[in-house]
Amino acid sequence: MAMVPADVVNEAGVTVVDVREYPDHDEWEVALDLLADFDTGWRPPTAWWDRLIDSAEMMGLSDAAAWCRWGRWESIHRTVRAELRLLSPAEGGRQTPVPGKGILRPLWDIGRRTAAGRPGFARGTHLGGVGAGVAAGRHRVGPPWSAVPSLWRHLQPGMTISMHEGRPTLGTATITETSYAR
Missing domain, CATH: 2.40.30.10 (Translation factors)
Structure with a gap:
């Protein structure tokens, strides 16, 4: 989460500070979904997407991993x-x-x-x-x-x-x- 600039807010108005609360309550999937949404107003680097892909795969979330692969592709090729x-x-x-x-x-x-x-x-x-x-x-x-x-x-x-x-x-x-x- 340290890669996300502190002032970035996703479309739902969530900040990285908000996301930090979810793992404390074992809500890892929610945290991953919110982190994957931090691509508005900030161009996440491919390393960011690689970490999210790895996390999604470790949790067995194939749809989330596929979405993050798309985000990684966008980071390289634009959208x-x-x-x-x-x-x-x-x-x-x-x-x-x-x-x-x-x-x-x-x-x-x-x-x-x-x-x-x-x-x-x-x-x-x-x-x-x-x-x-x-x-x-x-x-x-x-x-x-x-x-x-x-x-x-x-x-x-x-x-x-x-x-x-x-x-x-x-x-x-x-x-x-x-x-x-x-």
């Missing part, structure tokens, strides 16, 4: 964060919930166009099993390991991109933060 709104089935959205854990790798209309003027979709990920039609909170949106990060670098906070599964639009995402090196 785009956005507020995601999924369309309801009545609006043409999915009839079933969006699968989590990186199972769905939707296409994103990020503003590129083909020579014919059609959208030049980019493959990206959506993490966090949000059900169809649910107004979602912050979810990570970014290129998967095999994507070309340079395709995403033009995105800026305030821009809106659309999420697709084939031609139909599944939702829209408004960019809230980018951390690509310029």
